[in-house]
Amino acid sequence: MKAYSSVLAVGASITVLGGLALGAVTNPKLDSGEKSIRKVCVLPVEAEMNKSGMKGGEGMTKEADEWGPKVGDVVTKVIGATGAEVIPGALSEEQLRANDSLRQTLLQLNQKYDSVSAQLHKNPKDLKKGRYTLGDEVALLPCAAQADSLAFVHAKATVLTGGKKAFGALVAGPSRSRSDVWVTFVDAKSGETLAYTRVFTIGDRFRQDPAKAYTNVLTKEFKKMRVGVQGAKKKK
């Protein structure tokens, strides 16, 4: 009974307070001050949203197209609030439309990130060993010239239909919609992964008010990830 009440309490707090985090992981080079996250180039958010119903799933691409930039805005604002500088309009939709080779480079880097993140999601602690790198191809992005780090933001949401929610409640399966946001900071020179976190929300609020859903939790996580903290000065 006690365990059941705690589960209910956790569920209620997620609903009321917004997002929760699965724990930030940082590279020792960031902790030692050898690297820092002070000038960030935020890449366009890769967002995916699916509807899950009793007859399977279906994509919600239009909704995802609207949601993605909103998540990007929240991440950008929270980074800015830490004192770090965000390079403005680094990879806008207009720029990408006008420059196909830039769009191809971004696509390639995002895919490379996907290949690394598949392992990063499984073993996030290996980030401490410096296991994950995107290589110096990151310098192919023009904003890498001004930035010390790149922020890859991926967001995924599963929206449950009424039927699926009812079914989930009956069989003790998932009965609420869920959203996950992954933020990974990568060194803009070497491509080494510097910090990583995953935050999530339960319920449908993430769609109506992404700022409310993610601001607090991301602020806490970015603090742990030393975003905006000055690195150690290099010895001359």
Next chain:
Amino acid sequence: MSRRTPALASLFTCFLSAALAQSGAPQAFKFTPVDAKLLEEVNELDRQLEKKGLVYQDPELTAYLNNVATRMLGDQPAPEQVNFKFRVLRDPMVNAFAMPNGSIYVHTGLLATLENEAQLASVLAHEITHVTQRHTYQHNRSLRKKMVAMHVFSAVSAAGGFFPAGSLFGAVLSVAGSVSQVLVAASVFGYSQDLERAADRNGVDLMTKGNYDARAMPRTFALLDEKLEIEPVETFWRTHPKLQERITTTTQLAGSQGLKEPRAVSEDAYLALVAGAMRYNIGADLVSRRARTALARANRLVRWKPDDPANRVLLADAYRALGAKTAEPGQEEQSRHGQADHRKRLLKLTAEEEQKELLKKPDGAVERKANAERAEKEYLESIAKDSSFAEAHRGLGMLYEEQSRNADAAREYKRYLDLAPADALDRLRIERRLEKLEKSLVDRGPAKPA
């Protein structure tokens, strides 16, 4: 009228409709709300593929695909809600797929595998049939009725996890997965055996109509059986015994369609049109940890145009990317156990970790040295053909840097920076590498005389 008459009449009607279905007589397709929903999804997928930059933009190549298809389609009107469009997608996965709205996509990976126009026609003919005979709608309706759909959909949802070694490999499927699961299910796992057989059968007819030698179809299937890489997931094209059965059936069908003078096709003419897409695909193979495939394709390009420095550079890049890997899989790797082991490693290790493991093997270091020598030879050959070809200097610089020949690497990078256009996207990357090398050279002091 006896009481039996209505029953007999309805029985007769059943037989008649069954007979018509058997003979393949066209039946009007009635759209249901479920079909309309699917149509909406695939139209959205068209937009997403375009938006993500996955559609390969080459007007000449697109026109070529359209011409090949038009030859087979003739002047027959497109079915309701179908607007045929033939396009190429940037994905090294050897695949092609059709959407019920008439959009037919051929991956660069498949284009790079095919040998001539007739083989391309066989792929398009097969896919056109899926559209004209409404296979995706039928498949969708059937899946929705079955519990198996749940399993297929959950497998499709995990599609992202299939390609963690991914890079650009499977990029299209991961976009498609977020829009239409039915389509990904059809593309990865195929339609039902009956629908696939129908597409092969009608495909052979379409090829004959377009004056293409239908014997190209079984040859296409044989090409798809190439096993240079252990793929994270096997698409239906490559699963046995289905593939063997399809080769046998289409060989028989093609044999009975003997054309007197089929359209002449040649590999040279085909390569002249697809070389750009092939070069792109070699690059995509390389970033997707498919160096063996990249090597095989680059070798084809070099055989076709040995004096083209770009072809030589791609071949050299492929040798360099092989590192400690052999150019072809060994027997152990091809065994069932070996394949499973390799697949597991691919999912678990990063590219750098994989190379380190290979170097621990007895032949690893020997293989790496040999591949590096081959790469150097090809880069130098490319420079000999055209000393102003910037990419050859960049690749050579990277090779020397990997071998810790820092002075040589710095020289080649400088040459690259002199030759590359001012707005080259990788200028910053090479400048940074050069800066690091020069620093290391200064720290080490003047080089000792040889």
